[in-house]
Amino acid sequence: MKRLPEVNEDFSKLYQILLAPIRTKLMMTGLELKIFNELSEFISADRVAQAIGSHAENTRRFLDSLAMIDLVEKKNGLYRNLPATQIFLRECALAYLEPLFLATQRGSIDFLDNLNDLIRQGPSPISPEAADMADESFWAVAAEAGVGWAVGGVSQIITKIIRQLPEFPSFKKMLDLGGGPGIFGIAIVSEHPSMKGIIFDQPAVVKVAEKYIREYELEDRMETMAGDYMKDSIGQNYDLIWASATLNFVRHDIDAMIKKIYDAIRPGGVFISFADGMTHERTRPDTMLGHIGSGMKTGTDFGFEQGEIADAMIRAGFRSVRSRTLKTPVGDMDMDIARKG
Numbered sequence: 001m002k003r004l005p006e007v008n009e010d011f012s013k014l015y016q017i018l019l020a021p022i023r024t025k026l027m028m029t030g031l032e033l034k035i036f037n038e039l040s041e042f043i044s045a046d047r048v049a050q051a052i053g054s055h056a057e058n059t060r061r062f063l064d065s066l067a068m069i070d071l072v073e074k075k076n077g078l079y080r081n082l083p084a085t086q087i088f089l090r091e092c093a094l095a096y097l098e099p100l101f102l103a104t105q106r107g108s109i110d111f112l113d114n115l116n117d118l119i120r121q122g123p124s125p126i127s128p129e130a131a132d133m134a135d136e137s138f139w140a141v142a143a144e145a146g147v148g149w150a151v152g153g154v155s156q157i158i159t160k161i162i163r164q165l166p167e168f169p170s171f172k173k174m175l176d177l178g179g180g181p182g183i184f185g186i187a188i189v190s191e192h193p194s195m196k197g198i199i200f201d202q203p204a205v206v207k208v209a210e211k212y213i214r215e216y217e218l219e220d221r222m223e224t225m226a227g228d229y230m231k232d233s234i235g236q237n238y239d240l241i242w243a244s245a246t247l248n249f250v251r252h253d254i255d256a257m258i259k260k261i262y263d264a265i266r267p268g269g270v271f272i273s274f275a276d277g278m279t280h281e282r283t284r285p286d287t288m289l290g291h292i293g294s295g296m297k298t299g300t301d302f303g304f305e306q307g308e309i310a311d312a313m314i315r316a317g318f319r320s321v322r323s324r325t326l327k328t329p330v331g332d333m334d335m336d337i338a339r340k341g
């Protein structure tokens with residue numbers, strides 16, 4: 001008789017990894033069908049099917065699966081959005097995440113379609129992805145997609161910290177460097193009674209920021225500046241420079257960029273960087289998985305290691321740097337607060 005092998009490990013984590021794409025497919029299909037728009041109140045599968053013009057039985061099966069992955073709840077045969085679904089996945093929601101999720105799917109998940117080839121052969125010498133990232137219109141689309149991550153909770157996390165800085169009441173002028181849609185700059189300026197703000201980004205991108213400045217009725221206090229922050233002037237005499245998820249693009253020349261930021265800040269001013277800070281030999285946080293595909297395709301490692309930016313701030317001459325890791329819905333991010341003497 002042959003005995004069964006002895007098994008002391010549990011493979012449930014492996015099975016969850018296997019099922020993960022099903023979860024993604026279900027949520028993204030729910031968004032595509034706009035099914036969450038119908039589920040603000042408890043409703044039957046038949047009525048949902050009528051509303052979206054779908055097959056009744058398969059709609060019921062689909063709704064059951066959405067309940068399995070905790071996007072909706074089911075009670076007495078009726079379905080309703082759970083709170084996060086109601087806030088983030090309904091089309092009319094203020095913090096609607098579909099554009100962000102679609103961009104992430106394209107840039108992080110679809111990028112892995114040829115993973116086997118990428119691992120065997122390395123990046124292609126002519127990488128359309130690298131060309132995309134060098135194209136400002138790519139970033140204009142990314143700016144629209146990025147609104148959800150800033151509006152959907154991250155702005156609230158960062159403004160809570162910034163408004164408590166002892167210097168905050170005396171701030172007169174801030175710069176949101178590489179600000180994309182400018183939501184963080186808008187959120188910070190909105191916390192202050194009089195501070196003015198400038199959103200700096202590439203020409204096509206600041207058009208998106210201008211739209212949001214108008215939407216949040218801050219035209220009298222906010223403006224944009226277009227250019228390449230490595231080559232062009234970024235202005236001067238700022239009390240606060242805020243740079244979120246952007247210094248990655250100048251990681252290769254971080255000292256020059258941070259010196260430029262240092263010079264643009266008035267004495268006593270503050271520079272805050274908000275960026276990834278990888279740990280455990282570049283294996284944490286796992287949310288950096290989103291960058292695996294672009295890294296392999298373009299042959300670049302954009303991700304910062306924890307402390308890399310803080311060290312560059314000290315080298316540039318900042319008097320002090322305080323760093324903290326913040327939990328955000330898209331993973332841990334490091335905030336480095338540097339003060340100029």
Ligand SMILES: C[S@@+](CC[C@H](N)C(=O)[O-])C[C@H]1O[C@@H](n2cnc3c(N)ncnc32)[C@H](O)[C@@H]1O
Nearest residue numbers: 139178179180201202228229230244245246249
């Ligand atoms: C990932 S997005 C971050 C946008 C925004 N700060 C946020 O956190 O949502 C990076 C932004 O940096 C901008 N950027 C990258 N390199 C730049 C450069 N050399 N000059 C100006 N903007 C740049 C891009 O156009 C893009 O809007």
